[in-house]
Amino acid sequence: MSSIIHLTSVHPRYDTRIFLKMCRSLSAIGHDVTLIVADGKGAEQKEGIRILDVGKSGGRLDRMTGATRRVLKAALELDADLYHLHDPEMLPVGLRLKRQGKRVIFDAHEDVPKQILSKSYLHPFVRKPISMATAGFERFACSRLDHVVAATPAIRDKFAALGIKSTDINNFPMLGELDGAVPWGQKEREVCYVGGISAIRGIREVVAGMGLCRSGARLNLGGGFPESRVRADVERMPGWAAVNELGFLSRGQVREALGRSVAGIVTFLPEPNHIDAQPNKMFEYMSAGLPVIASGFPLWQEIVEGNDCGICVDPLDPAAIAEAIDRLIENPDLARRMGENGRRAVHERYNWANEEKKLFALYDAVVPGKL
Numbered sequence: 264m265s266s267i268i269h270l271t272s273v274h275p276r277y278d279t280r281i282f283l284k285m286c287r288s289l290s291a292i293g294h295d296v297t298l299i300v301a302d303g304k305g306a307e308q309k310e311g312i313r314i315l316d317v318g319k320s321g322g323r324l325d326r327m328t329g330a331t332r333r334v335l336k337a338a339l340e341l342d343a344d345l346y347h348l349h350d351p352e353m354l355p356v357g358l359r360l361k362r363q364g365k366r367v368i369f370d371a372h373e374d375v376p377k378q379i380l381s382k383s384y385l386h387p388f389v390r391k392p393i394s395m396a397t398a399g400f401e402r403f404a405c406s407r408l409d410h411v412v413a414a415t416p417a418i419r420d421k422f423a424a425l426g427i428k429s430t431d432i433n434n435f436p437m438l439g440e441l442d443g444a445v446p447w448g449q450k451e452r453e454v455c456y457v458g459g460i461s462a463i464r465g466i467r468e469v470v471a472g473m474g475l476c477r478s479g480a481r482l483n484l485g486g487g488f489p490e491s492r493v494r495a496d497v498e499r500m501p502g503w504a505a506v507n508e509l510g511f512l513s514r515g516q517v518r519e520a521l522g523r524s525v526a527g528i529v530t531f532l533p534e535p536n537h538i539d540a541q542p543n544k545m546f547e548y549m550s551a552g553l554p555v556i557a558s559g560f561p562l563w564q565e566i567v568e569g570n571d572c573g574i575c576v577d578p579l580d581p582a583a584i585a586e587a588i589d590r591l592i593e594n595p596d597l598a599r600r601m602g603e604n605g606r607r608a609v610h611e612r613y614n615w616a617n618e619e620k621k622l623f624a625l626y627d628a629v630v631p632g633k634l
Contacts, residue, residue, distance in 0.1 A: 265630065267297070269298045270353055271334075271349040272334050272350055284434075289623075289626075296311070297343070301320055304316055317336070331355065338356065339359075346365055351401065369410075370411075381536055405425075405427050410430065410625065410629050412430060413429050413432070414541070415541045432618050433618050434543045435613045435618055436614060438609070447599045453507070453524045454525055457517055461489065465532050468580070471581035472584030476588050483509060483520045522551065526554045526555065527547075530557065530578035531558050537558070537560070538560050541562070545567075546613050551606070554574070554597075555572060556591070557575050558576070559576055574587040
């Protein structure tokens with residue numbers, strides 16, 4: 264048995280990638296797993312995993328400074344075989360742990376330098392310099408850690424090109440988690456979007472598209488609006504009358520929303536960080552047997568059209584989104600066939616059971632003989 268610590272100052276304690284997948288998989292094969300978080304909800308033991316809470320952050324600045332110091336203090340008090348970091352803010356923590364002789368892995372959930380180029384709260388003139396500075400520090404820090412885990416092959420290739428050891432552990436669904444679909448003959452004339460709701464994820468265009476649908480379709484919208492201005496904008500659109508606003512959903516409620524829907528929507532806008540991304544929601548829709556209405560990026564076309572499991576559209580075109588929704592709502596046999604194709608692709612390739620094997624092999628390579 265080995266001791267493994269996962270660290271985050273940003274993500275919720277039951278984060279799908281960190282807790283539900285990685286921590287539970289490691290605990291299930293007998294490792295001693297601790298998760299350090301900063302959410303103010305206190306310590307607990309859940310499903311064999313020890314969760315330590317260093318206190319909720321008081322804002323973005325405290326998250327980046329105070330919370331990281333508190334996470335570091337908690338990490339240094341524990342003598343683990345391996346430390347797995349999940350936030351870019353944790354990179355200084357990783358360097359400090361390395362100076363203490365620890366084995367450290369950084370998990371790159373996103374391509375952060377590209378992500379910065381789309382940050383609406385940053386002035387356009389400063390985005391590129393900040394992105395370049397972030398890329399420089401990321402390269403410096405990660406080259407001194409033991410390995411980088413990448414959430415997508417594109418992120419893996421970015422680090423590999425810099426001479427940094429990197430392995431992709433894709434954020435694919437857990438088999439069976441979102442099963443339980445309503446029989447196709449009993450489904451509502453509904454489509455769904457579940458996840459973070461923002462302008463760059465295309466919510467304005469989706470709601471505008473709902474206002475153009477001829478099929479009477481409604482949108483099951485699950486998630487929160489971090490941008491109040493965006494929420495105000497879409498509430499004024501005619502298409503908002505066709506929205507079932509569901510708010511934040513538990514995993515069980517996600518399963519229910521997907522089960523009653525005919526298709527899942529993931530029409531992110533063509534921002535730098537989206538083109539080569541692999542949105543978890545796309546594969547979750549597929550795992551639930553739903554056809555996908557997705558942005559027509561080359562990688563997404565390869566996945567969606569290559570598996571004949573949905574329709575790719577121009578995410579900037581509400582009429583194209585509406586046309587895809589109407590086509591699937593009005594052709595249930597087509598929707599069912601595409602949905603079954605997507606579910607089959609997940610069972611054969613895009614699933615966590617395959618990815619956790621790569622995680623175990625990576626850990627064993629970083630700490631030989633211990634894991």
